[in-house]
């Protein structure tokens with residue numbers, strides 16, 4: 001059951017306390033409560049997802065991402081790599097976490113990405129082959145809401161219809177734009193090959209978008225893992241508006257640290273929730289390191305400077321922060337089949353919204369993107385610039401290009417298309433730290449964007465590839481003009497364009513990273529236990545040692561599915 005007020009909770013002592021009812025936390029809550037002997041409390045700082053139209057209707061996602069109650073409203077520190085700009089660091093403040101307010105793009109990444117996880121943690125359980133059953137436990141493949149013929153748009157063999165979270169091809173189909181994109185892959189088959197299914201472990205090429213949408217509605221961890229068939233379990237309690245400040249009641253046995261519970265704030269008062277078995281931190285890549293640091297787990301020097309007693313000297317807490325810079329290009333086009341009118345003209349928007357309300361179909365039943373391409377840098381270009389390959393392996397992309405018809409700031413009355421670009425394997429690293437001993441002060445977020453030359457180089461090469469894509473003959477009568485013309489810029493000017501326009505893909509990971517059991521760096525062991533502690537695990541995107549060459553929700557779900565299994569096996 002979901003509770004809004006701590007006074008309504010039957011008690012504050014549970015077998016497991018999960019901090020954060022986000023993407024990963026709700027998976028863990030669902031899987032642990034499959035065992036009726038386990039009692040679970042989820043503490044979520046944010047608000048309910050129930051009835052939040054902007055979260056339910058896929059096409060309204062942008063409204064969720066403005067400063068509001070669904071957001072933590074964080075900003076990074078000024079980024080030297082972005083010419084001193086600071087950028088928003090979007091983090092959800094709603095049940096379901098980022099899965100309830102993200103872009104719904106469903107991309108698993110490459111097999112290489114997970115095989116690299118296995119290598120750097122020394123645990124083959126994190127490899128692609130061993131994780132595939134967990135992807136299948138998560139995914140419930142669902143027909144698109146418009147029931148269009150999906151032949152040739154995906155490979156059923158790499159999907160599961162039996163999981164929990166809906167994934168589908170887009171139900172808002174843009175045939176004219178899509179025909180052009182697919183035709184371009186035929187005209188440029190070596191640089192832009194068609195890939196039937198980017199979620200097979202081999203993503204390279206261009207394929208049809210898959211998203212976490214079912215029946216024209218967002219499928220989040222709140223609507224799926226806490227759906228009606230699960231949320232009434234007597235052993236599953238979720239408390240909203242409960243912001244955890246720190247771990248409390250520390251004790252030591254045989255040199256190992258453990259905590260009796262967690263402290264949280266609700267309605268201006270502090271409470272303590274106790275966990276008999278384990279506390280599981282699932283507060284995400286910003287929340288989790290913040291809670292660790294305020295609990296005295298982190299770099300002793302930095303904690304001492306803030307007068308926080310160090311209980312566990314783990315210098316890696318909050319370090320290794322990795323996010324993908326993203327920026328875009330747009331063109332006006334000679335077609336009236338784009339999203340622009342829906343967002344530029346109130347009457348068209350009302351029609352689209354009425355259609356969605358009637359049947360969950362139409363332009364608002366999907367996101368603007370129709371296709372994604374996953375591309376590699378030229379190995380000779382990499383080498384001649386003195387760079388080594390930053391990707392996880394030969395089947396992994398360096399560059400993402402997401403394509404869609406419209407809504408790219410086209411002049412009023414005109415129609416546009418966009419190509420969004422992301423640098424997938426940045427070498428730049430940032431951090432999530434604190435500058436106050438008050439746990440309710442915002443953390444200090446530094447995404448470290450574009451500090452390493454290879455990251456800027458990757459962005460520049462991506463632009464060149466995109467410009468070549470739109471030189472395919474099929475675009476000749478379709479494209480009118482670039483919205484911002486970067487076609488004749490020098491390399492230096494392109495670099496400035498990137499530094500002045502890049503923002504965050506909101507794929508922050510790695511701030512409490514996994515490492516091998518004996519490693520002297522890292523925050524958790526491969527079984528997700530915090531090093532040097534017992535009864536304390538981390539299960540969320542902060543444990544990724546590297547950012548996958550993808551959007552990060554599928555990886556967050558799969559880490560949570562396996563993480564929950566590890567916890568269950570330890571206690572059953």
Ligand SMILES: Cc1cc2nc3c(=O)[nH]c(=O)nc-3n(C[C@H](O)[C@H](O)[C@H](O)COP(=O)(O)OP(=O)(O)OC[C@H]3O[C@@H](n4cnc5c(N)ncnc54)[C@H](O)[C@@H]3O)c2cc1C
Pocket residue numbers: 019020021022023024025043044045046065090091092093094095096097098099101102103104105106107242243244245282283284285287288291505506507508539540541542551552553554556
């Ligand atoms: C705007 C945006 C768009 C994105 N788009 C995509 C996309 O299209 N596709 C994709 O694959 N990925 C996308 N991502 C990334 C992806 O959604 C995240 O990587 C993933 O969901 C992270 O899951 P998590 O469980 O680690 O954290 P979260 O889902 O963020 O969960 C953490 C939860 O903990 C709660 N919390 C934090 N601190 C506390 C505290 N102190 N006390 C109590 N509760 C707390 C938060 O409120 C939140 O609910 C996007 C992310 C954002 C922000």
